[in-house]
Amino acid sequence: MASLNTFGAILSHAIELEARLCEWYESIGEVDKARAADKRRRKLERARRENVVEITLEPIRGLDAADYALELDDGAAASQTAVAKVAARFYADVAPKINVRAAQRTLERCGKEHIAQATG
Amino acid sequence: MSRTIQNYVNGGWVDARPSKSIPVHDPATCQLLAHCPDSTAADVDVAVRAARAAFDEWRSTPVLVRAQFMHHFKVMVEERFEDISQIVVREHGKTMDEARGEVRRGVESIDFAMSVPVLMRSDGLEDISSGIDETTVRQPAGVFAAITPFNFPFMVPLWFLPTAITCGNTFILKPSPQTPLSTELLFELLNELDLPEGVVNLVNGGVPSATALMEHPEVTGVSFVGSSPVAKIIYETCTRNGKRVQAQGGAKxxxxxxxxxxxxxxxxxxxxxxxxxxxxxxxxxxxxxxxxxxxxxxxxxxxxxxxxxxxxxxxxxxxxxxxxxxxxxxxxxxxxxxxxxxxxxxxxxxxxxxxxxxxxxxxxxxxxxxxxxxxxxxxxxxxxxxxxxxxxxxxxxxxxxxxxxxxxxxxxxxxxxxxxxxxxxxxxxxxxxxxxxNIGVAAPSASFPFGGQKDSFFGDLHGQGMDSIEFYTERKIVIERWI
Known part of the structure; x- marks a missing residue:
């Protein structure tokens, strides 16, 4: 798994995560959750496009994609909670590492949505 | 066999007529991406004539209409943001974050150009003498050209082109022959904008086309970004030929x-x-x-x-x-x-x-x-x-x-x-x-002028910001009395 060591690596991982979740939620019939994931994906794409600030691009340390692997299995309630918890932990870990506030805020909001899903 | 890039002149893609072309490689993979034509003075002349022919109609196009083109242009660039960034990576070798940052700063220059209807406004004073009023108006100045470097192949052209044309000028871009692919895509987008023919033109090549632009009598001004020795040559050549010039050079x-x-x-x-x-x-x-x-x-x-x-x-x-x-x-x-x-x-x-x-x-x-x-x-x-x-x-x-x-x-x-x-x-x-x-890269945003001092800049007016409005317009003073 790749190291999440740049602004783009983190945002792209988040985008991919939401895309996978969208597909998974669709496959298990969770239409609303799929729609929410797709909306987050689009927000993250916008954040990646609009918040990359050349003068503050700095290396990012201490994050690895392997720590946020998703187990997308049968779609049982417990599985969904577990997945949402992993996603929430991912956003909680990466948001403070981003030095552009607008992008940080987008990541924080995504995290909050996953926390809400995890806690029902 | 790799393709040869075309020039964009008078609203269409045309073959240049060079005797040679320059290979364009991906510097990481060494893959041959394309050939860039080394356009000649004759190719430049065709582009300049097209730009000059388009000028009179374009300058009289309402400035709000000209600015509206920039709104549409921005949307197009946003839609192709990732494609452009990837092309920048492939032709230049920088990272995706750097390429995205470059494209973003290019978009900011388009944003700035949307402000031209405000920024071109001038001032006036009533009764400078009894019953006499005096006003300043800014008018577009003609055909402008930019000679841009390899290191920011998409961003640097956008320091110049959007503001120049929104001010009512027509424009010719000569990008670096090492990185002509993102500007090719830039002109594909401009082509979709349906600007009047000749308003924007692309001439690919190296020294012959750059020299021809600097010496062409119908070119009003030239913007340049590159090394200091070349910036000095550009400045001297342009001033010798009676042109306004902004030549940004190297740095330490x-x-x-x-x-x-x-x-x-x-x-x-x-x-x-x-x-x-x-x-x-x-x-x-x-x-x-x-x-x-x-x-x-x-x-x-x-x-x-x-x-x-x-x-x-x-x-x-x-x-x-x-x-x-x-x-x-x-x-x-x-x-x-x-x-x-x-x-x-x-x-x-x-x-x-x-x-x-x-x-x-x-x-x-x-x-x-x-x-x-x-x-x-x-x-x-x-x-x-x-x-x-x-x-x-x-x-x-x-x-x-x-x-x-x-x-x-x-x-x-x-x-x-x-x-x-x-x-x-x-x-x-x-x-x-x-x-x-506490900022290592002191890069001015698009609404501020960008330019150095000493051997890092040759000229008076810098790129970007209000300097660019000054550079791309002619001021005219009107003193009037009704008798």
Whole structure:
């Protein structure tokens, strides 16, 4: 798994995560959750496009994609909670590492949505 | 057989008529991407005539309509944002983040051009004498050209083109023949805009087409970004031919690091400043001056963080630094590092001979850190335009400022400090066009002028900001009385 060591690596991982979740939620019939994931994906794409600030691009340390692997299995309630918890932990870990506030805020909001899903 | 890029003239794609073409390679993979035609004076003449023919109708197109084109243009660029960024990576070798940052700053220049209806307005005064009023109007000035560099192939053309045409001028772009592909896409988007024919034109090539633009009697003004020796030639040639000119040259950008700075956080930012775009930018940090006790801390922290930088192919999102532009650039940079070593400097981290697995033929130079650089040596005075950061020592703030001001360049300079008095003194006394305080890359945003001092700039009006409105317009004074 790749190291999440740049602004783009983190945002792209988040985008991919939401895309996978969208597909998974669709496959298990969770239409609303799929729609929410797709909306987050689009927000993250916008954040990646609009918040990359050349003068503050700095290396990012201490994050690895392997720590946020998703187990997308049968779609049982417990599985969904577990997945949402992993996603929430991912956003909680990466948001403070981003030095552009607008992008940080987008990541924080995504995290909050996953926390809400995890806690029902 | 690789394709040859076309020129865009008078609203359509046309073949140039050159006797030779220039190969365009991906500097990481060495893949041949295309051939760039080395357009001739005849090719330039066709483009200039088209631009001149379009001028009268375009200047009388309402400015709000001209600005509306920029709204649509921005949407198109946003829609193709990732495609453009990937092309920039492939033709230049920088990382995806750097390419996205470049495209974003290009978009900001389009945003700025949307403000032209406000910024072109002028002033007036009633009753300068009894019953006589005086007003100023700004009018577009004619056909403008830009000769742009390889290092920001998408962004730099957008410093000029959107503002120039929204002011009512017509335009010819000659991009670097090393990186013509993102500008080709730029013109594909402009083509979809349905601007009147001849308003924007693209002429690919090298010296012959640049010279023809500078000498063509129908070209009003020329913008240039590149090295200082060439900027000086551009300035002299254009002024000799009666043109307005803004020629941005090279740089040797210094960073002073004070003992009161947060060293770890400063170094993270300095890394981006020194090694971003593999050091191939006119705002790259070239020399860090450690003041007093800061020197040793800076050296140790830089050595640690530089060694951790991941060099790789730009399309791999985890790459933190990409290639330099060509094998020729690699050889030149490595030769300068060797010369520095011969002069007695200490190569703390040596990027020479770096290989990246899977891209063994790429033009790689790893991030290089050179300590104990002395004044008046190669690394203290000459632009490297590569991923090389030199370290110099100063006993105190005043000595650091003296070292910085001795440079014959004056593009940018930065200070890292937590002391407001030092920051203020630095801003006040350092002779550079762009000053950073706890910012390593002091890159002005699109609404501010961008330009250096001393040998980093030749001309009067800088690119971007209100300077660009001045550059692209002619002021006319009207004094009127009704009798």
């Amino acid at each position: 950008n210094y960073i002073a690091v004070m003992p009161d700075a947060n060293i770890e956080a400063s170094v993270s930012n300095i890394l981006g400043a020194a090694y971003g775009c593999a050091g191939q930018r006119c705002l790259a940090a070239a020399v860090a001056v450690g003041v007093g006790d800061a020197y040793d801390q800076l050296k140790d922290e830089l050595a640690r963080q530089v060694s951790e930088l991941k060099v790789g192919y730009g399309l791999d999102e985890t790459a933190q630094m990409g290639t330099v532009i060509s094998d020729g650039a690699k050889q030149r940079i490595e030769s300068m590092i060797a010369q520095s070593q011969d002069e007695g400097a200490d190569i703390v981290v040596d990027g020479r001979g770096l290989q990246v697995a899977g891209y063994e033929k790429g033009s790689w130079v790893g991030p290089t850190l050179i300590a104990d650089v002395q004044p008046n040596t190669l690394m203290a005075t000459e632009e490297v335009f590569g991923p090389v950061l030199s370290l110099m020592k100063a006993d105190n703030f005043d000595e650091a400022v003296d070292i910085i001001n001795q440079s014959h360049y004056g593009n940018s300079a930065s200070i890292f400090t937590s002391n407001g008095r030092h920051a203020r003194e630095f801003k006040y006394t350092v002779n550079a066009g762009n000053i950073g305080v």
